[in-house]
Amino acid sequence: MSDVAIVGVGMHPFGRHDISGMEQGAFAARAALADAGAQWSDVQYAFGGSAAAGNADTLVSTLGLTGVPFINVSNGCATGGSALISAYNAIKAGAADVVMVIGFDKHPRGAFDPQPSDYGIGDWYGQTGMMLTTQFFGMKIQRYMHEFGITRETLAKVAAKAFHNGSLNPNAWRRAPMTEEQILESTMIANPLTQYMFCSPGEGGVGLVLANTDVASKFTDKPVLLRSAVLRSRPFGSFEVFNPSLADQRGNSPSVAAAKAAFEQAGVGPDEVDVVQVQDTESGAEVMHLAECGFIEDGGQEDLIRSGATQLDGSLPVNTDGGCLANGEPIGASGLRQVYESVVQLRRQGGARQVKNEVKTAFTHVYGAPGISACTVLSV
Amino acid sequence: MTVLTETVDTTARAIEAGLFTWPAEQPRLIGSRCKACGLVTFPSTSGCSRCTADDTEQYLLATTGELWTWTVQGFRPKSPPYEGPVDFTPYLVGYVALPGEVKVETLIVGVGLDDVKIGMPMELVIVPFHSSVTDDALVTFAFQPVSAARPAVFTTAANPSNTGA
Known part of the structure; x- marks a missing residue:
């Protein structure tokens, strides 16, 4: 069976912009084509989506009416990841050799209002003030800190690292470094999480050109192998957002299953990964997802993060582009940003944010409502 | 168990029918139990998320349990869907573990930020909920510490004096 390579990547900077989400998607798509040295007419299949910025397939009127089959993907926070999995499967199935994936978004200011x-x-849940993702994140890390001894200082270190990495990333939204003290002392949003421990809904676009490895050399001499792309919904007993009740019996998060399957499909283990992008909707999410994805045992994050291992010059650099915390969360583009950053790191094109160690294998993980997780393993 | 029915207008309508028994001397949350595997859920559902069976029965939940986790809602949620007070005060929410049954997500009243603790014993209370959208005087459910002193005026917000988040 064919293998799948990423031969081109493009991004519209994340943040707040005066152009539409759709235009940011077109910009990213064109940048990905240029990076691959490809034309839109080379694309044989396309998958794309946004949560709040319109139908991705409308982009054909901007990119060109080539008649390409273009499927809109809508899967909440895993929209980008789902588009990527669709493209991966299309190539694996032999339906196309060159496939475009586009994710973009543009959300209003403030928290999401699902x-x-x-x-x-029932409506009562929203009327009485429980329909908030922020509450879930606060409650999940609160319980986790209680069980595994994670401290608020560690949560602050995660955010400080994100803003530091963001300051080195020209495409990031938040580019000003912040101290741990500033983060700890900012407004309390959902105890124990403060304002600067949370990411914000934002804007941005990412495009990826995928190709069958048999034809990848036509576009690049440095293809990045997409070794697995896996999506899972929540298993019984997991603790997820928007749940008026949780089972008495505790189970794993969907990220555990998604990461395990992604590693198995790729034929590598977490110990072989050189650079990691995990969903950091807030600081606690990065802490917990490192364990759920198999990189550390529960509670081990406290020492890992204090040791500096997750920084750019550490042994396990995490969220090297500043993650959601520094880039914000345009839902349709967010998961693809992680893949974009992995490709940049694997190609050693990260500039000031390039990790110190050699990078042969990268991992991405996106998580969202109502309990979905998508993971990829990439390598050169 | 004590329920604060004596201070709540028992003619006030429940925020949603089928969520808790109301009016009742000892109100109970209305969940469901899977007839095949016994899984308890809240609110009631027709299918079982554990064994996938589709035959459930009504099950009234225990009224006491332990606080499993909590957080503060530090900003006024967007409206819609929120219908709480326009003049916003941060409030506490959490999950209360009802032993052997289910963990219920709930507003937490009768305790402030300085005293709320994972593991504290909690009990069901019915509290007024005034919709700022429809102006309806409703009641909803919440949990409070078992030993909590009664606040003079019940609101769906936690004790405002020490939740200055």
């Missing part, structure tokens, strides 16, 4: 009925929950 409606209970979209999640099968």
Whole structure:
């Protein structure tokens, strides 16, 4: 069976912009084509999506009416990851040799305002003030800190690292470094998480050109292998956002299953990964996802993070582009940003944020409502 | 168990029918139990998320348990869907573990930020909820520490004096 390579990547900077989300998607797509040395007419299949910025397939009127099959993907926070998995499967299935993946978004300012009925929950849940992702994140890390001894200082270190990495990334939204003290002393949003421990909904776009490895050399002499792309919904007993009740019996998060399957499919283990991008909607998420994805045992993050291992010059650099914390979260583009950053690191094109150690294998993990997780393993 | 029915207008409508028994001397949350595997859920559902069976029965939940986790809602949620007070005060939410049954997500009243603790014994209370959108005087459910002194005025917010988040 064919293998899948990423031969071109493009990004519209994340942040706040005066152009539409769709235009940011077109910009990213064109940048990815240019990076691959490809034309839009070379693309045989396309998958794309946004949560709040329109139908991705509308982009054909900007990119060119080539008649390419273009499928819109809508899967919440895993929209980008789902588009990528669709492209991966299309190439694996032999349906196409060159596939474009586009994710973009543009959200209003402030927290997301999901409606209970979209999640099968009664209106009372929203009326009384429980329909907030921020509460879930606060409650999950609060419990985790209680069970595994993670401290608030560690949460602050995660955010400080994100803003430091963001300051070195020209495409990042938040480019000003912050001290741990500033982060700890900022407004309390959802105890124990303060304002600067949370990412914000934002804007941006990412495009990726994928190709069958048999034809990849036509576009690049440095293909990045997409060795696995896996999505899982939540298993029984997991602790997820927007749940009026949780089972008495505790189970694993969907990230555990997604990461395990991604590693198995790729034929590598977490110990072979050189650079990691995990969903850091807030500081605690990065801490917990490192364990859920198999990089450290529960509770081991406290020493790992204090030791500096997750920094750019550490043994396990995490969220090297500043993650969601420094880039914000345009839902359709967010998971693809992680893949973009992995390709940049694998090609050693990270400039000031390039990790110190050799990078042969990279891992990405996106998580979102109502309990979905998508992971990839990439290598050169 | 004590329920604060004596201070709540028992003619006030429940925020949602089928969520808790109301009016009732000892209100209970209404969940469901899977007839095949016994899994308890709240609110009631027709299918079982554990064994995938589709035959459940009504099950009234225990009224006491332990606080499993909590957080503060530090900013006024967007409206819609939020219908709480326009003049916002941060409030506590959490999950209360009802032993052997289920963990219920709930507003937490009768305790402030300085005293709330994972593991503290909690009990069900019915509290007024005034919709700032429809102006309806409703009641909803919450949990409070078992030993909590009664606040003079019940609101869905936690004790405002020490939740200055």
